[in-house]
Amino acid sequence: MSEEQVVRLRAPWRVGVDVGGTFTDLVVQDVDGRMAVAKVPSVPADPSRGVLDAVAKAASQAALSVGDFLAGCAGFVHGSTIATNTILEGKGARVGLLTTEGFRDSLEIRRGLRENNWDHRTPFPPVLVPRYLRLPVRGRIAADGSEVTPIEIADVHAALAVFRAEGVESVAICLINSFANPAHEHAVARAVREADNAWPISVSSDIIAIVGEYERISTTVVNAYVAPRVVPYLRALDSTLRERGLPHGLLLVQSNGGVASVRQLENRPVNLALSGPAGGVGALALFGRAAGTDDLLSMEIGGTSCDVMLMSGGRVATTDQLMVGGYHLSTPAIDIHTVGAGGGTMAGVDAGGMLVVGPKGAGARPGPACYGFGNTQPTVTDALLALGRLRSGPYAGGAVSLKSELAQAALKSAVGDHLGLSQEQSAVGIIRLLEQNLLNAVERISIERGIDPRNFTLVAAGGAGPMHGASVGRMLGCKRVYVPRVAGAFCALGMLHTDIRQDWVRVFAGEIDTVSPPALAHAFADMETEARRVLRAEGFMPERQVIVRTLDLRYPGQQSSLQVDVEGTFDPAVVRRGFEEQHQRLFGHVQPAGRIAIVGLRVAGIGKVAVLDPQPPAPGSQAPAMVASRRAYVDEPHGWMDVKVYSGADLRPGHRLSGPLIVEETTTTVFVGARDTLSVDAAGNFDIALAA
């Protein structure tokens, strides 16, 4: 699967494109499961150029014109950072907020939530709407949805005059208790639309009808903030791709791990906040099938950070509490735990003389010291180079070239000289501390989710993951570590295996033992009708539609909910069992026969894409030959050893090799410990059996 080799594709094929901070990855897989990867530099100023460059490169690898390559696409799925970057860089629109009189400041008070309480000198990130553009509207809905005082539309008109004078580009509407009755919000939206049709309008009860004004306002405001930047960009990319031959529209990965069309996202661009990493959901589904397990922990390590995800029983954990750049979003999102640990993570010595690794990183520029772009603080990559795990010379198709002497100099001046250690000892210390931090991150997710990681398979992905997978897996007590052959394009690959998905959430008040089943069925039916309508509009016939109905449940008085699916007819006994099983696993106790409140309903409308696994490489007949052997540091008891180096292209299904060894793949480098065994499985991926 070397990049230079022509891969002949048979139409139709699917394409996944993931725009990262440094590289844009494209993975294509044809109807026979044949797969190819194209990696090009990202263009942060105009991410769509990176996408088009990747398309051009993939087309040329397949010996096709761009037009023919696009024409053969049955699905083009894109993970875009456009929404996330708009938030992180503070480049969104000027937003005006209409809110209930008396509550202009929820957005700025932020419930007092800060990430690190001890760090009280760091201010909140700037509030996205200044107070003078958060304007009050009289009128009040009570907690039960009844009207206390009617809505005062004259206040809307007065506010709009201010918005016009102030150059507002996008309007957010969020009124108190609108989750219980959206009539006032809709009346306000109508008045805004009638006054000026050009403003994008974000209405909280349409975007996410949850209880809790702060999170709902924040989500609605972020939506209004990104919409004028994101929607035109997506439309333009969509039409460019169509003009060049793409038969169906562009699909985008959403935070919930499902994809949606540009049209679906026009009113909810905030759903793109996790667009890139959420591609990992499809990848976990794919590797779960290949590895024969539903229980996976993944560790995707890139240049600056490590994303940890958990799939238990075939399901990836989700959350309603997402934070992007310090702003709260309450849209359904996959639960990813991110820590500052990657190839570019920097090491140093603190004021008290202790070795520290991270969380700061050197980024893509200047990057590790050994890149020679001016950084003199050693990074994880420098340590790996000093230990022989990486070699000097060009990587990533020549985009960078590693220089050993620069790594050595950085290790000596910033660590070794302070601690009385050699460069080699410093490098060993850095790797051990990094791997302990990775272990801590995985343990955190395991403890919080109430699972035992020893029963899980660790998937080591991302460009830097396979270097540390075996070591971290061993510390966790796992028996095997699974390394995707295209580890460096994990999310792009996952996008090929991602279903269409849209979530609907509604507040509902009742208890499982006393609720009227017809009332519940009726509420679900409303949401399901809407879900099916959207799926049909996206071209999914009923046989490919899956509807998942879920209850948000809690013991009265609890602050957060657990989710239990309702399959078939609602049966309180079945629901209680599902709730209690989860409660016991997560919290260690249940209230026998306790009252269980229903606080919300969820419906997920899923359009299933056909399962199509990648075609494995042809089985290898004889043992592969190593391409090199070099001295490398293996681990504490073994020290430095002669380590065989293999080219990934030579490793075929059925091959089985004993460590220590290194595999150089196009998007990653795999390290296998002294007593571990690497097998290439039927799917062509690397399955590492760990020695105790």
Add this chain to the structure above:
Amino acid sequence: MTLDPIALALVQNRLDHISRQMGWVMTRTARSPIFNQSHDFSCFLTDAHGTLISQADGIPIHTGGGGFAVRALLKAWAGRIHPDDAFVLNDPYEAGGNHLPDWVIARPVFVDDTLAAFACNRAHQSDIGGGAAGTYNAEATEIYHEGIRLPPLKLVDGGALREDLWALLKLNSRTPELLDGDVRAMLGSTQIGAERLQALLEDYGLAQGLALIDGVLAHADRSFRAALAGLPHGIWRAEEKTDNDCFETRDIWIRVALDLSADGLTVDFTGTDPQILGFKNSSVANTWSAVYMALSSFFDPDLPRNEGTFRCVKIVAPEGTIVNARPPAPMTMCTVFVAHEIVHVIWRALGKADPARACAGWGKSIHNGSAGRIGTDRPFVAYHWHCMAAGGAVDGRDGFNQIGHLIALGGLTIPNVEGYEQAYPLRILKHELRCDGGGPGQYRGGTGVDYVVDVLEPAEYSFRGEGLNYETGFGAQGGLAGKAGQMRLTLADGTVVDPPKYQVRRYEQPLREFALSPGGGGWGSPLARDPQAVLRDVRDGVVSPQAAGDIYGVVLSDNGRAVDVAATQARRTALAATT
């Protein structure tokens, strides 16, 4: 012995991870919402002598205080501590407790049959008996009014839970199920901590493991000395008052002298007023923790939070004063007040030694609780967290406009209005920033909020209005104080009530409560504030045009939409000359 610097870094990282892991287990398994909403607990590890070796996670007012509990336990049980034992204690006079509601579970760790360490959890219980439900009895005048007192007790003996003791503990709580669940969660989290700590020590061997732990403490000592290095040596004094003893209005002073020398730092409370009648008296553990918290938060948030950090800090707290009361003075409130005053007084003194880091004061809280019934059988207790106070400014950042208690460094989540209206018979009418509430400064103090609520049912009101009627968020480096809190009740029949500071009262009719929460202090001269920031404040309605002119010296033009630069310069020059 020279220590391997890599092993040292790995051990420090593992110790902190173990104390965090204990916290995750606690958050996940405890019953009361207090633990996941307010994080009112801390998990910590000590060595065999009770020296705190890690407390990576926990409410700030517990900083560095855990060692007192373990040392008291060692004193009571020396020679009779065995594997698979676990202890419980709470008493601030006899057992190294900070206040009665915070119970400590301590579990010994044995390696090679030697007592090597302890894994502990200190957590606030939902109810422990005493004169008022929910652990805070504002009318207490003796510790006996505040709940059950526990000396160091063996709760688990060689792996067997002492059922008689367990029954006694539950019998003394109004919420035995919550207590049962929460104490079991504490036992579970210390079990995990003890196992992990034992594994760590076994990995290195006991002798080497303990040597590395000493190395971790020595690193913390060096880190704090590095933070002090460069500060001028000398004595800095400061004082701070509270205006009441919970029963009557009178000034009570907390005074401190900080002596900074090459040897370290002495914190001397000599001159502080005697202990008081009400429940704000501080215990030794709480006073020490408040000092440690003030130091840690003033310097680097990444300073290690183990006892090594404070090795060069000596604390003098004369017995019989409000910062070290004699029995049987009541003290349940001390983790908030007088802890808030202790943190403030240290910040004031440190600000003189190190002006660049000076922190302005945070407003003291005023929120009361309303308890009653919805209909005939559904009891409710609603705290009015929506009128929490504001934070003070520091160089480079305005104060937080509304934030949780100082002693948790804001780590208390303000509930959503909508969630509150679902749960309680309340209709909140206003929750907005105050105008001119924040202390003026180059960096402005937090504004505080304007809060109006209708309580729709008759209810019992427990008042804790510390921050009412006097300025509590002091200014720093020429910044001014934030405005005092105010509160007023209007009963359904029209009667207007001026509420007491600390008391419980019952009103048999619905009422409307009006509150202005205290503002935070400003940092630096208001005349140095960026005129564009003043313009923004005026446009936002959090600073009045009059205050902009009179206090900040900023003259606006274009109908209040721009700064008149020349007029502002002239005005500031004139104002500077008069002050």
